[in-house]
Amino acid sequence: MSAKHKTMKKTNFWYRVFDLYYDGFRNMRLGKTLWTVILIKLLIIFGVLKMFFFPNFLKEHAEQGQESEFVATELVERAESH
Amino acid sequence: MSNILLTIDTSTIEWSRAQFALTAIYHWLFVPLTLGLAVIMGIMETCYYRTKDTFWKDAAKFWQKLFGINFAMGVATGIILEFEFGTNWSNYSWLVGDIFGAPLAIEGIVAFFMESTFVAVMFFGWKKVSAGFHLASTWLTGLGATISAWWILVANAWMQYPVGCEFNPDTMRNEMVSFAEVALSPFAIDKFCHTVISAWIIGAVFTVAVSCWYLLKGREKKLALESIKIGAIVGLVASVGAALTGHHSAFRVAEVQPMKLAAMEALYNGGTDQSLTAIALVNPFAQPDYENEAEAPLKIAVPYALSILATNDPHGYVPGINDILNGYTKPDGTVELSxxxxxxxxxxxxxxxxxxxxxxxxxxxxxxxxxxxxxxxxxxxxxxxxxxxxxxxSELVPFVPVNFYAFRIMVGVGCLLILFFMVVLFFVYKKDITAAPKWLYWSALAMIPLAYIASESGWLVAEFGRQPWTIQDMLPTWASVSNLHSSSVMLTFFIFLILFTTMLAVEINILVKQIKKGPEHENN
Known part of the structure; x- marks a missing residue:
C-alpha cells in the first residue's frame, strides 16, 4: 500500500470505496472460482472467438466510407437474383 | 426455406439462424434466473432489514450466493449475439445500426455501472455499509439487470414493430426520428412486462424447488419453509401477471403481426367470433396444407376466446393465413393488401x-x-x-407447427404453474409443507425444467412467428445475412454449442455444490 493510502483517513469516501473492493476481493472464496470462470470465458469470447471467428464483415468487404454503397448493392442484387 | 434463391448459399442462412437461436436460447437460460432471484433475495433482505433477525440475513446471503453463481455464468453470453450481428448479419446490422446504437449503448453503460457497483456492495459490503444502503444496493442490482433487459427488449420489439424511424436511402440506414417512440413503443412495453414477469416465475420456481429438495433431505427446514412462502407468493403473482401481460402481448401481435397469431393458432381461414384452439392434430413435422384445409383436424376449441384474445371483443374479426395472403378488409373498413x-x-x-x-x-x-x-x-x-x-x-407463412405447439406448451405450463403455486400455498398455510407428501417436493423439482421449457417456448413463438422477417415487412432473413461460406458459420455453431454446454455444466455443478452445502449461519 502506498504511503498516501496509509495516511488517508478511513472515513474518506474514496478510501472506503477502495477498501470495499480490496477487502472484498481479498476475502473471496467461491468468488475466486467464479472470477476464474469469468476470466476464462472472456478470454475465449474476446481473445479467440472475436479475434479469429467473428470479424466485422462490412469492414472486411466494403471500402471504408463505402459501406452504404456495399449494402445497397447487396440488397438490390439479392432482390434481382430472386 | 428450401426454395430460397439467391447467390447466397441457403445453408448459410439456416446455419446463421440456428447459431443465433442457439446463442439466444443459452443466453436465456441465465437471464431469467438472474432477474427472478433478484426479486427473491431483495424480499429476503427486506425481511432482515425490518426484523433484524439474523435468520433472514443468512437466507438472503444464501440466495444471493446462488444469484452470484448464475450472474457470473451469464456474464457476456449476450455479447456473442452482437458479434453475430456484425459477422453473420451484416446487411441487417447496417440497416439497424442507428436504431440499435442508442438502446444497446445505454444497456451497456447501465449494466456496467449499476451492476458492477451494486453487485460489489451486495457481496462485499455487509460489514462496510449501513443496512439501509446494503438493502438499496441489493434491490438496485436487480433493478440494473431489469433495466438492461428493458433496452434489449426495446431493440427486439423494434424488429417486430419498427417505429420511430425513417429509412435514409443515402446512408442505407433506418435513422431514428423519435427516441421516445422507439423506447416506449407499446410493443416494447408489452414485451418487457411479459418477459420480465415470466423471469420472476423462473426465480420463484427455482426457489421453491431448491427448498423442496431440502425438505426431501429433511434439512434446513426453516430456510425451506420461509423460502417456499416467498417463492410461491412471488410465483403465483407472477404467473397470473404473465397470463394478463400475455393477453396484452397477443392483442398487440394481432394488431401488428397477424400472420404470427394465425400461425400460433393454426388459423387458416379467419372471421368473426373466433374460437381459441385448445388442441388440434397439427403435423409437427410439416407445414399444413392451409390453402385447402378448412381447419386443423380434431380441433377442440374454446368459443370466442381467440376473438377476445386478439380484439378484446368476443365477436371481433381475426384474419387467418389465407385471409392475410389474399387480402382482407378490417372491421374499420381498412383494406389490407394481398x-x-x-x-x-x-x-x-x-x-x-x-x-x-x-x-x-x-x-x-x-x-x-x-x-x-x-x-x-x-x-x-x-x-x-x-x-x-x-x-x-408461401414464404410469408412461418412454420406453423413450431408456433402452434410452442404457444400451447407456454400457455399449458403457465396454467400448470398457477395450479402448482396454489397447491404449494395451500400446503404452506392450511397444512404443513415441511411434512407434505413427497410427490409435492418431486413435482417442485420437475417444475424447473418445465418452467424453462415454457420460457424458451415463449421465445420460439416470438421469433419463429415473425419469420421470414428479421425486421417486420422490411427485411427477410435471406436479404439480411452476410455472404459467408456456410462451413464457417457451422464451425462457430459447434464451438458455441461446446462452449455454452460446458458453461452450463460448470454452472449446474457449482450451483449443486453450493445448494448441498446450504446456507452459512452467521452465529457459527
Missing amino acids: ADEKIERGKKAIEALAAYRQAKYGSSDGDASVVAYHLEVLKENMPYFGYGYIRDK
Whole structure:
C-alpha cells in the first residue's frame, strides 16, 4: 500500500470505496472460482472467438466510407437474383 | 426455406439462424434466473432489514450466493449475439445500426455501472455499509439487470414493430426520428412486462424447488419453509401477471403481426367470433396444407376466446393465413393488401432505391427531378420494401407447427404453474409443507425444467412467428445475412454449442455444490 493510502483517513469516501473492493476481493472464496470462470470465458469470447471467428464483415468487404454503397448493392442484387 | 434463391448459399442462412437461436436460447437460460432471484433475495433482505433477525440475513446471503453463481455464468453470453450481428448479419446490422446504437449503448453503460457497483456492495459490503444502503444496493442490482433487459427488449420489439424511424436511402440506414417512440413503443412495453414477469416465475420456481429438495433431505427446514412462502407468493403473482401481460402481448401481435397469431393458432381461414384452439392434430413435422384445409383436424376449441384474445371483443374479426395472403378488409373498413400486391409494391420500392442511387451517385450528374421522383416512389412503397424479396407468397407463412405447439406448451405450463403455486400455498398455510407428501417436493423439482421449457417456448413463438422477417415487412432473413461460406458459420455453431454446454455444466455443478452445502449461519 502506498504511503498516501496509509495516511488517508478511513472515513474518506474514496478510501472506503477502495477498501470495499480490496477487502472484498481479498476475502473471496467461491468468488475466486467464479472470477476464474469469468476470466476464462472472456478470454475465449474476446481473445479467440472475436479475434479469429467473428470479424466485422462490412469492414472486411466494403471500402471504408463505402459501406452504404456495399449494402445497397447487396440488397438490390439479392432482390434481382430472386 | 428450401426454395430460397439467391447467390447466397441457403445453408448459410439456416446455419446463421440456428447459431443465433442457439446463442439466444443459452443466453436465456441465465437471464431469467438472474432477474427472478433478484426479486427473491431483495424480499429476503427486506425481511432482515425490518426484523433484524439474523435468520433472514443468512437466507438472503444464501440466495444471493446462488444469484452470484448464475450472474457470473451469464456474464457476456449476450455479447456473442452482437458479434453475430456484425459477422453473420451484416446487411441487417447496417440497416439497424442507428436504431440499435442508442438502446444497446445505454444497456451497456447501465449494466456496467449499476451492476458492477451494486453487485460489489451486495457481496462485499455487509460489514462496510449501513443496512439501509446494503438493502438499496441489493434491490438496485436487480433493478440494473431489469433495466438492461428493458433496452434489449426495446431493440427486439423494434424488429417486430419498427417505429420511430425513417429509412435514409443515402446512408442505407433506418435513422431514428423519435427516441421516445422507439423506447416506449407499446410493443416494447408489452414485451418487457411479459418477459420480465415470466423471469420472476423462473426465480420463484427455482426457489421453491431448491427448498423442496431440502425438505426431501429433511434439512434446513426453516430456510425451506420461509423460502417456499416467498417463492410461491412471488410465483403465483407472477404467473397470473404473465397470463394478463400475455393477453396484452397477443392483442398487440394481432394488431401488428397477424400472420404470427394465425400461425400460433393454426388459423387458416379467419372471421368473426373466433374460437381459441385448445388442441388440434397439427403435423409437427410439416407445414399444413392451409390453402385447402378448412381447419386443423380434431380441433377442440374454446368459443370466442381467440376473438377476445386478439380484439378484446368476443365477436371481433381475426384474419387467418389465407385471409392475410389474399387480402382482407378490417372491421374499420381498412383494406389490407394481398401478399401479391405487397410483393409488387416491395419490388417497386427496391427498383426505386436502385434508380435513386443510380441517379444520384451514378456516373452522370443526377437530374434533381429524377432523383426526387425515385425518392418519392421509394417512400410511397417503403412500408412493403421487404416484400420485394419474396418469390412465392408461401414464404410469408412461418412454420406453423413450431408456433402452434410452442404457444400451447407456454400457455399449458403457465396454467400448470398457477395450479402448482396454489397447491404449494395451500400446503404452506392450511397444512404443513415441511411434512407434505413427497410427490409435492418431486413435482417442485420437475417444475424447473418445465418452467424453462415454457420460457424458451415463449421465445420460439416470438421469433419463429415473425419469420421470414428479421425486421417486420422490411427485411427477410435471406436479404439480411452476410455472404459467408456456410462451413464457417457451422464451425462457430459447434464451438458455441461446446462452449455454452460446458458453461452450463460448470454452472449446474457449482450451483449443486453450493445448494448441498446450504446456507452459512452467521452465529457459527
